[in-house]
Amino acid sequence: MILALTRRFTAGLSIALPFFFALHAPAQPHFNGAKAYEYARDFAAIGPRWPTGPGHVKAEDFIRSHFKHDQLEEDTFVANTPIGAVTLHNFIVRFPGKKNGIIVLGTHYETNYPLRNVNFVGANDGAATTGLLMAIADQLRGKTLDGYSVWLVFFDGEEAFQSWSASDSTFGSRHLAAKWGGNGTLQRIKAFILTDMIGDKDLDIQHESRSTGWLIDLVTQAAKKYGYQHYFFQSEEPVDDDHLPFVQRGVPAIDLIDLDYGPNNSYHHTVKDTMDKVSAHSLTIDGDVIMETIRLINQR
Ligand SMILES: [Zn+2]
Numbered sequence: 001m002i003l004a005l006t007r008r009f010t011a012g013l014s015i016a017l018p019f020f021f022a023l024h025a026p027a028q029p030h031f032n033g034a035k036a037y038e039y040a041r042d043f044a045a046i047g048p049r050w051p052t053g054p055g056h057v058k059a060e061d062f063i064r065s066h067f068k069h070d071q072l073e074e075d076t077f078v079a080n081t082p083i084g085a086v087t088l089h090n091f092i093v094r095f096p097g098k099k100n101g102i103i104v105l106g107t108h109y110e111t112n113y114p115l116r117n118v119n120f121v122g123a124n125d126g127a128a129t130t131g132l133l134m135a136i137a138d139q140l141r142g143k144t145l146d147g148y149s150v151w152l153v154f155f156d157g158e159e160a161f162q163s164w165s166a167s168d169s170t171f172g173s174r175h176l177a178a179k180w181g182g183n184g185t186l187q188r189i190k191a192f193i194l195t196d197m198i199g200d201k202d203l204d205i206q207h208e209s210r211s212t213g214w215l216i217d218l219v220t221q222a223a224k225k226y227g228y229q230h231y232f233f234q235s236e237e238p239v240d241d242d243h244l245p246f247v248q249r250g251v252p253a254i255d256l257i258d259l260d261y262g263p264n265n266s267y268h269h270t271v272k273d274t275m276d277k278v279s280a281h282s283l284t285i286d287g288d289v290i291m292e293t294i295r296l297i298n299q300r
Pocket of ligand 1: 127159
């Protein structure tokens with residue numbers, strides 16, 4: 001993703017948070033962020049996953065193998081990119097619910113083609129949220145959900161092949177949003193929740209400006225339930241990401257993104273984006289809030 005305009009920073013919250021967390025610890029068990037971290041670590045261990053490269057094939061196989069007993073659909077298509085025609089693969093995993101409608105949770109899983117010659121593994125940028133969605137799947141499988149169906153989408157081709165622009169980015173989400181617009185799926189989507197770069201140890205999730213207001217409100221409400229509100233929406237900024245093709249088609253959508261990664265964002269799209277910058281605690285926060293947000297959407 002890329003930042004569209006200016007950014008603002010927040011600091012100084014992390015010292016007070018352990019105490020805050022302890023005071024507000026809810027009675028119910030927390031989301032298994034440690035498991036999400038394990039999945040992310042194993043996925044990042046594949047190495048760079050740039051489209052057309054060998055790591056990308058391994059990443060596809062990892063996803064296929066992980067969800068082999070679930071309702072997995074592979075959405076393969078050819079994208080016209082600055083390096084030519086490239087075959088890309090989105091993956092969709094469906095967990096059926098009793099209510100008529102769909103909640104989509106998304107992430108991208110590949111790494112940047114322009115970073116193919118360095119050891120960029122995208123631990124936070126791609127792997128962390130892939131692991132997060134895999135751990136969320138652990139909570140969804142084996143039963144018919146009481147609420148809406150939940151579909152997980154692992155997007156390919158989010159990153160630019162050359163340099164970010166409307167036509168050189170978000171290939172997988174633009175393809176799928178168009179396809180689902182054509183076959184009637186989009187009208188059935190109650191909410192689209194995108195996750196990106198929210199494994200960061202120093203978690204501060206921004207309020208992405210084009211995200212749907214009532215979803216911002218529900219996520220805020222969910223965060224408050226756990227005493228997590230200081231991790232959310234302390235600053236607002238527009239970020240171009242995989243939610244936009246859905247926003248543009250009228251789907252209620254939110255981008256949960258922390259585009260403030262390392263000092264002056266210095267870990268973003270660099271070899272410093274490694275698993276030691278990601279924490280199970282941040283993934284627990286994400287999972288708790290997303291599961292509670294799903295519950296609130298079902299009640300809405
Ligand atoms: Zn990125």
